[in-house]
Amino acid sequence: MIVYAYLNSNSTLCCALTESAVPPGVSYTSFTVNSPDDVVYVSGTIRTKTQEELLAEAKQKALQQLSQSTMYYIYQYYPDWKQRADMIDLTNAEAYLTYEGLNPTQVKQLATQQILSGASYTQALSTLSQTFNSNTNPVIGYWLEQLLKASYRQNFVYQVKEQYYSISHQLSSATALPLPSYTISVPFPSMP
């Protein structure tokens, strides 16, 4: 599109979208641009943005959008109230397991090892139960379940954040437009 750029009496940069929209008697400069936003007034000169400026602006927008999208992606599967409930469950689980003479650090260590090895939730729970609840105490079983579920969900957040940092790096290091497209694709763990 062609815009007709000028400074008004308040030294505000204006871009008329048609030649007839320029106030009478005002001198202007015409530019062919994608958007009127691509015209700037810098150091006393009206000019179009350079490729570097356009790239920097696009990066800033894309990074803001990525940050927002990442937050929404996490909340979509793991809402705020559930995150708070998990923190309470973890505290209670640790207290009860300690009361029963178990070492919560060892439980969390084995849970993390199972998650990082790619075990499914069902497999991991079975391993945890065999190791720490061979007598199938139902209350211990319950808290092991809660602890494991919270760990899987927290690992989901960790994986999304990892993907966020990876995409963020790709966007930040882009050297030309258009910026690479992206999709956040971490699956939410399947749990009963």
Add this chain to the structure above:
Amino acid sequence: MGLSYTMTPFHPTTVYPDQVTIELNLANQNFTTLANIFMNNDPTTLQLKPSVGGNAYANPINLSSQTTDYLLEPGQVGVVSFSSQSLVPLNVAVPQPSSPLNPVMYELEVFIVPVSTWTGLPFMLYPNNTTYQSQFQDTSFMIGEVVGNLGPTNISYTTTPYSYVNWYTLPSGWCQGGPVIVKATISYAGASYMPQITGITGALYGVSLHNTNWFNNGTSWTSLGSIGCALLDGTLSLISGFALVRRLA
């Protein structure tokens, strides 16, 4: 429109070349214009065309082919239809208010369909068919259904002013394929007062409320301006649809 009317076409006390031909032609044009306000362009029907009075939404005044801005009277409705256009002039003149307590007000309703699939959709209004750097402050509240990576809700307050009225429809200004409806109330109390544009936009999966203040710094609003929609990179999209403008006061 395409019609003209000349007040007092005859100047009997002034003599100039081809006076008779010129003035009779003007008079003939006046007769044609006046006849056109009647049904079938025939005064003997004794029935006025409904659109002559700008009979509100039932018979809006067609401003699509206006080449200059049209001055709507209070209560009148103008309509602009557009097809595959990136920038749509509303062709509506904005008069200067007689006092700040008698502002000029308009209701703008826009129906937009995309010409091709969009990836972004801010709705834009360019008063005076011009952008004014950093003079438009938008406050918005947006709600959108979860779509892909977009969130369920977003509340935003724009701290960086825009250079025109810039209304995002969803948290990321994202829309695909569906129609968009914009409804805005515009008030202008004079060049010394800040114009205000308040309204709502609805699109596929989302709705948003906006209020934009134009820190006009003494600039008069003389033409309602143009509308458009942009992709996320700022490029104007091709759009089709129509805009209804009703002057409220």
